[in-house]
Structures are given as C-alpha cells and as structure tokens.
Amino acid sequence: MxxxxxxxxxxxxxxxxxxxxxxxxxxxxxxxxxxxxxxGHVLGLKDINIDMPAGGIQVVMGLSGSGKSTLIRHLNRLxxxxxxxxxxxxxxxxxxxxxxxxxxxxxxxxxVFQRFALLPxxxxxxxxxxxxxxxxxxxxxxxxxxSRWIERVGLAGYEDNYPxxxxxxxxxxxxxxxxxxxxxxxxxxxxxxxxLDPLIRTDMQSVLLDLQKELSKxxxxxxxxxxxxxxxGDRIAILRDGEIVQQGTGQEIVLDPADDYISxxxxxxxRGRVIEAGTIMDSTQPAATANPSSEAISVPENxxxxxxxxxxxxxxxxxxxVTDKSGKTVGxxxxxxxxxxxxxxxLKDAIEDAGESRxx
Amino acid sequence: MESVxxxxxxxxxxxxxxxxxxxxxxxxxxDQHYRAFSRAWGDSIESFFRPLLDFLLWFENLLIHTPWWxxxxxxxxxxxxxxxxxxxxxxxxxxxxxxxxxxxxxDTMSTLSIITVCTFLSILIGMPIGIAMSRSxxxxxxxxxxxxxxxxxxxxxxxxxxVMLLGIGIIPGLIVVVIYAMPPIIRLTNLGIRLVDKEVLxxxxxxxxxxxxxxxxxxxxxxxxxxxxxINQTIMMALAMVVVASLIGVRGLGQPVLQAITNQYFxxxxxxxxxxxxxxxxxxxxxxxxxxxxxxxxxxSHG
Ligand SMILES: Nc1ncnc2c1ncn2[C@@H]1O[C@H](COP(=O)(O)OP(=O)(O)OP(=O)(O)O)[C@@H](O)[C@H]1O
Ligand SMILES: [Mg+2]
Numbered sequence: 257m258x259x260x261x262x263x264x265x266x267x268x269x270x271x272x273x274x275x276x277x278x279x280x281x282x283x284x285x286x287x288x289x290x291x292x293x294x295x296g297h298v299l300g301l302k303d304i305n306i307d308m309p310a311g312g313i314q315v316v317m318g319l320s321g322s323g324k325s326t327l328i329r330h331l332n333r334l335x336x337x338x339x340x341x342x343x344x345x346x347x348x349x350x351x352x353x354x355x356x357x358x359x360x361x362x363x364x365x366x367x368v369f370q371r372f373a374l375l376p377x378x379x380x381x382x383x384x385x386x387x388x389x390x391x392x393x394x395x396x397x398x399x400x401x402x403s404r405w406i407e408r409v410g411l412a413g414y415e416d417n418y419p420x421x422x423x424x425x426x427x428x429x430x431x432x433x434x435x436x437x438x439x440x441x442x443x444x445x446x447x448x449x450x451x452l453d454p455l456i457r458t459d460m461q462s463v464l465l466d467l468q469k470e471l472s473k474x475x476x477x478x479x480x481x482x483x484x485x486x487x488x489g490d491r492i493a494i495l496r497d498g499e500i501v502q503q504g505t506g507q508e509i510v511l512d513p514a515d516d517y518i519s520x521x522x523x524x525x526x527r528g529r530v531i532e533a534g535t536i537m538d539s540t541q542p543a544a545t546a547n548p549s550s551e552a553i554s555v556p557e558n559x560x561x562x563x564x565x566x567x568x569x570x571x572x573x574x575x576x577x578v579t580d581k582s583g584k585t586v587g588x589x590x591x592x593x594x595x596x597x598x599x600x601x602x603l604k605d606a607i608e609d610a611g612e613s614r615x616x
Numbered sequence: 617m618e619s620v621x622x623x624x625x626x627x628x629x630x631x632x633x634x635x636x637x638x639x640x641x642x643x644x645x646x647d648q649h650y651r652a653f654s655r656a657w658g659d660s661i662e663s664f665f666r667p668l669l670d671f672l673l674w675f676e677n678l679l680i681h682t683p684w685w686x687x688x689x690x691x692x693x694x695x696x697x698x699x700x701x702x703x704x705x706x707x708x709x710x711x712x713x714x715x716x717x718x719x720x721x722x723d724t725m726s727t728l729s730i731i732t733v734c735t736f737l738s739i740l741i742g743m744p745i746g747i748a749m750s751r752s753x754x755x756x757x758x759x760x761x762x763x764x765x766x767x768x769x770x771x772x773x774x775x776x777x778x779v780m781l782l783g784i785g786i787i788p789g790l791i792v793v794v795i796y797a798m799p800p801i802i803r804l805t806n807l808g809i810r811l812v813d814k815e816v817l818x819x820x821x822x823x824x825x826x827x828x829x830x831x832x833x834x835x836x837x838x839x840x841x842x843x844x845x846x847i848n849q850t851i852m853m854a855l856a857m858v859v860v861a862s863l864i865g866v867r868g869l870g871q872p873v874l875q876a877i878t879n880q881y882f883x884x885x886x887x888x889x890x891x892x893x894x895x896x897x898x899x900x901x902x903x904x905x906x907x908x909x910x911x912x913x914x915x916x917s918h919g
Contacts, residue, residue: 332822334818334821334822357824358824358825358826359824360824361821361822361823361824362823362824363824366822366823367819367822367823369815369818369819371815373813373816373818373819374816374819375816375819375820375833375834375837375838376816376838376913377837377838377840386820386823386833387823387824390824390825390826391824418913419913420913434823438823444822
C-alpha cells in the first residue's frame with residue numbers, strides 16, 4: 257500500500273469557454289463567486305493534489321456540488337482539465353492519444369456509476385460482458401468472464417434478465433460486476449451506493465470490502481456520507497467548493513478535524529468504529545507490569561475501540577494489552593480509556609458540564 | 617379610403633412590380649437553362665437510377681405474377697411475425713381478401729411494391745443523414761431548415777422540377793416519393809440519438825468504446841423506438857405521395873382514383889380509396905406493434 261497508484265498534481269477545472277485564461281486569474285486569488293459574477297465561468301476544481309495508494313481504497317468525500325464527480329472523471333479523462341497533471345501508474349493520462357486513452361479505459365481503469373448506467377436493452381450477462389465485448393473478446397470468453405463475476409456478486413440465475421427487471425441493489429451488483437469483469441487494476445466508484453436504501457447500502461459495502469480483501473484493487477470511492485467514507489476508506493480526502501480541505505486516514509480526520517466545517521461533520525460519527533486501540537493506548541506501561549494481578553486480554557493495535565470494548569466485556573476484564581503486527585506488546589488500554597475514546601465530543605462536553613455543576 | 621391616400625405617389629398605391637417584360641425574360645432565361653441542364657444530364661440521371669427501376673419492376677412482377685394465395689399467405693405471415701397480434705393479422709387477411717374480390721389485387725400489389733422500395737430507400741438514405749446530424753450541431757442547423765421546407769412544400773410542387781428533368785415515368789415518381797417521405801426518418805433518427813441517456817453513453821465511453829461501437833451498441837438500439845416512429849411516418853408519407861405521383865405515371869391504386877376523379881366514377885373512386893386506407897392501416901399498425909415489441913426490455917416484471 258506504500259506505493260502510489262494515482263497522483264493528481266495542481267489540477268484545476270473551470271467550466272466555460274475561456275477556462276485556461278481563467279486558471280491564471282484563480283491562481284492569483286479570484287474567488288469562485290467572483291469568477292462566476294465577473295467572467296461567467298464556474299470553478300469546478302481548484303489546485304487539487306492527491307496521492308492515492310495502490311491497492312487501497314481512497315475515498316473522496318464532499319457535499320453535493322463540491323466537485324466530486326468532476327474530480328473522479330478526470331482520472332479516466334471523461335472530463336478534460338483546465339490545468340494540472342493526472343498520473344496513473346506512472347503514465348500521464350492527459351498526454352494519451354485517443355487510441356491510447358481507449359486502451360487505457362479498456363484495460364486499466366473501470367467505473368461504477370451512481371445511477372447504474374446499465375445498458376437497458378442488454379441482458380445482465382451482456383451488460384457484465386460489455387467491457388470484454390469492447391475489447392474484442394470472443395463470445396465464449398465474454399460469457400465465461402461475465403458468468404464468473406455475476407456469480408461472485410451473487411446474481412447467479414439472473415443472467416438473462418433485463419436491468420429493468422431487477423431491484424436497485426441488484427442493478428448495482430451488475431454495475432459492479434461489469435466494472436470488475438475487465439480485470440482493470442483501478443476501480444472508480446462515483447457515489448456507487450448512494451441511490452440505494454440504507455440496508456442494501458451496508459450490504460453492498462460489505463460486498464465491496466469482501467471483494468477488496470481478495471482483489472486488492474486501487475479503488476477511488478466517492479461519497480457524501482461520512483459513515484460510508486470511514487467504513488470503506490483507507491484514506492479520505494474531503495472536498496469543499498472544489499478544494500481539498502483535509503486529507504488523511506479516517507482516524508486522523510475524526511480526531512483532528514482541520515476546521516469547523518469538518519468538525520461539524522465528524523461530531524455525529526460513531527467513534528468506537530473509527531478509533532483504534534493503538535491510538536489511545538498508554539505505551540509507557542504495558543499492562544502486565546502495571547498491574548500484574550489483574551487479568552488482561554490482548555488485541556492488535558488496529559482493533560477499533562468498539563471491538564475492544566466488546567471483547568473486554570465478553571472476557572469480563574477491564575484491561576487489554578495492545579500488540580503490534582509482530583505480536584509484541586506495545587502498550588495497554590483500560591476500560592475507562594476505551595469508553596472515553598468512544599465518547600463523541602458532544603457527549604464529552606455534556607459529561608464535563610455535569611461534573612462541573614456537581615462540583616460547584 | 618381612396619380619397620385619404622389620393623395624394624400619395626403611385627408606387628405607394630400599387631405594389632411596385634417588376635415590369636412584365638423583365639419578368640418574362642427572367643423566367644424564360646431560367647427555364648432555358650434548366651431545360652439545357654435537363655437535356656445534358658437527364659439521361660445520365662435516369663441511367664443512374666436504372667438499377668433501382670429494374671429492382672422495382674422485378675419486385676412488382678414478383679408480387680403480381682406469384683399466385684395470389686402465396687402472396688397473401690406471405691403478407692399475413694409477415695404481419696403476424698412483426699406484430700404478434702391476432703387482431704391485426706386477421707384484419708389484414710380480411711382487407712386483402714376484399715381487395716382481391718373487388719378486382720384491385722394488381723393495383724394493390726403495384727402500390728405495395730413501390731411503397732416497400734421507397735421506404736427502404738428513404739431509410740437507407742435518411743438514417744445516415746440523421747446520424748450525421750446527431751453528431752454535429754452545425755450540420756443540424758444547416759439541414760433542419762431544408763427539412764422544414766420539404767415538409768411544408770405542397771406535394772404537387774415536388775413534381776415540377778423532377779418532371780421537367782426526367783419527364784413522366786416511374787423513376788421520377790420514385791424520386792418524388794422518396795424525397796417527400798424522407799424528412800421524418802431523418803428528423804427522428806437525429807432526435808432519437810440526441811435523446812439517448814447521457815449517463816449510459818458516459819458508461820460506454822468509460823469502458824473505452826470506439827465511436828462505431830457506441831453507435832451500434834448504444835445509440836442506435838436505444839433510439840430505436842424513436843427511429844421506428846420515424847419509419848412509420850415515412851411509410852405513411854410515401855403512401856400519400858404515391859397517390860399524388862400517379863399524376864406522373866406511377867402505377868398502383870392512385871391511377872384508378874385519378875381516373876375516377878376525371879370521369880366521375882364514384883364507386884371506383886371510393887373502392888380504391890378504401891383500399892389505400894386499408895393498406896395504410898396495415899402498415900401503420902404492423903410497424904407500430906413491431907416497434908413496441910422491440911421495447912419489451914423496458915417493462916419491469918418483478919416476481
Ligand atoms: N458541464 C458543466 N458546466 C458547468 N458547470 C458544471 C458542469 N459540470 C459540473 N459543474 C459545476 O461544478 C460543480 C461540481 O459539480 P459535480 O457534479 O462535480 O459535483 P458533485 O460533488 O459530484 O455533486 P453531487 O453530489 O450532486 O453529484 C457544481 O457547482 C456544478 O454546477
Ligand atoms: Mg456527483
């Protein structure tokens with residue numbers, strides 16, 4: 257995961273006839289609203305820089321209109337930038353000829369769409385095989401490749417149905433299978449699960465995580481939902497009005513929001529599912545030496561607090577040793593620290609307030 | 617009134633016309649040039665369309681000289697397989713039997729053959745034009761006014777330049793019908809392709825489809841319902857024009873109607889008119905039912 261699969265450098269996108277000239281003005285500090293009012297151009301993206309890890313899930317999060325779709329469409333050049341570089345696996349996407357770009361889209365990068373964008377006149381199997389068909393694979397190869405993925409996403413038996421005959425969740429499974437069938441290293445997902453009911457959505461997130469364990473693709477996942485971002489993202493970039501306002505792991509963003517805008521987002525988050533034992537452990541005194549008489553369980557350092565609490569309760573202990581990847585004990589947590597770590601800032605404030613009023 | 621405008625100069629009282637002599641000169645000049653053009657080019661244009669005429673005649677002969685019951689069976693079968701509707705199929709059978717019994721079989725076969733050929737020609741020429749239009753806004757802006765003129769021009773006016781160029785006969789008739797019938801298929805092909813879901817098209821792009829693959833796999837299939845509506849209209853316009861074109865020697869049901877008008881044969885006129893209506897309905901219903909059948913994939917069938 258250390259390797260970088262996709263690099264975005266100083267990417268600008270301005271919608272309008274004279275976008276290149278406008279980039280200079282924006283670089284000199286012209287604001288989005290002034291750009292629109294004075295020049296009639298829309299600022300889509302401003303000075304985006306992201307390094308996306310190979311084999312990991314990079315989430316791009318932001319509210320409606322923040323430029324998420326615009327950003328992800330630059331990665332396979334469905335949209336031409338006004339300025340900047342997009343480098344995918346060492347290749348500059350913007351320098352590709354039409355033919356190279358077509359090959360790149362056929363073999364290296366594939367995409368799942370918010371509203372599925374299936375071909376309504378083709379059956380499930382022909383939809384999933386579409387990428388293979390475009391590559392010029394034989395009918396048998398298409399059928400074989402498609403069937404495998406249809407089965408993998410749990411749609412076996414629906415091969416000959418038309419998309420309109422399937423529920424939304426099933427249609428997006430087709431969309432996912434279609435994207436996976438080309439064997440591309442990179443998977444772009446533009447709010448792929450946003451159109452689905454909450455339950456189906458969680459379901460699809462699990463499907464994706466399961467697949468990812470096996471496939472280790474480089475996934476770029478767009479969402480406007482922080483819970484989804486935290487559940488899926490190895491790294492998260494937060495976009496607002498076309499600018500990146502913070503990037504980091506989910507934990508970094510929850511623990512240290514860059515500004516009020518992000519704070520307001522993370523306020524409601526279930527921290528127990530985000531913060532890991534290694535983050536809050538006391539590394540000065542490993543459990544065994546601190547209090548040899550009390551029993552302790554041992555948890556890996558990347559276990560989330562909710563899980564630590566659950567296991568402590570199950571085992572009836574109030575301490576846990578935290579181990580690193582090699583199994584060496586590197587610190588300890590007790591149940592109080594876990595509870596404090598899981599409390600949201602709102603809750604913390606309330607507890608402190610209560611404590612103060614009792615004291616006075 | 618007159619008294620009010622009395623003081624005005626004469627050019628304000630009466631529309632200033634080009635002098636009669638100049639006008640005569642002008643039209644004589646144009647006529648002369650056109651005639652010279654038609655003398656120089658008429659034959660080569662005629663020979664260019666010769667294979668088409670041969671095909672039409674061959675097809676017409678086939679329909680007329682094959683025993684009637686075979687033709688009847690084939691038509692009814694085609695209608696059935698296209699529409700899968702018992703009502704339309706039986707209606708077709710009854711209409712054709714009546715047409716035969718009232719002695720209009722041969723004329724009907726002539727009309728059927730020319731409609732078929734004209735419709736195919738219109739599609740063959742019109743669809744590529746529509747596709748080209750859908751890809752370029754400039755081309756669309758250039759062709760649309762031409763189509764507007766073609767569609768508003770009274771059908772008789774079409775006859776003039778063609779007859780002057782090629783005289784009277786089947787080829788000029790064919791050309792007139794095709795020109796007249798083509799606008800709907802051009803327009804609706806263009807419209808249908810432009811209305812294709814942008815997201816589906818984006819998906820096709822994202823998977824690296826070539827322009828040709830997009831056209832064949834996505835744009836044409838998805839615009840097929842609209843294109844079918846265009847084909848339906850084209851057939852109807854061809855049928856209307858075939859009757860008018862009987863004025864310049866196109867055989868078929870139009871000629872007895874023409875005869876009936878000039879000689880006041882009431883029954884003959886009505887019967888042939890009814891036959892034309894029957895054919896129109898058969899074409900219309902069959903092509904519409906076929907178009908609908910092509911869209912079955914849109915229906916959700918849960919369960
Ligand atoms: N073709 C275009 N022309 C002009 N402005 C555009 C165009 N496409 C997008 N925009 C503008 O760019 C901004 C970002 O749009 P984008 O679709 O990327 O947002 P998004 O984050 O994907 O939003 P959503 O969650 O609604 O999908 C918006 O202000 C939008 O109006
Ligand atoms: Mg979007």
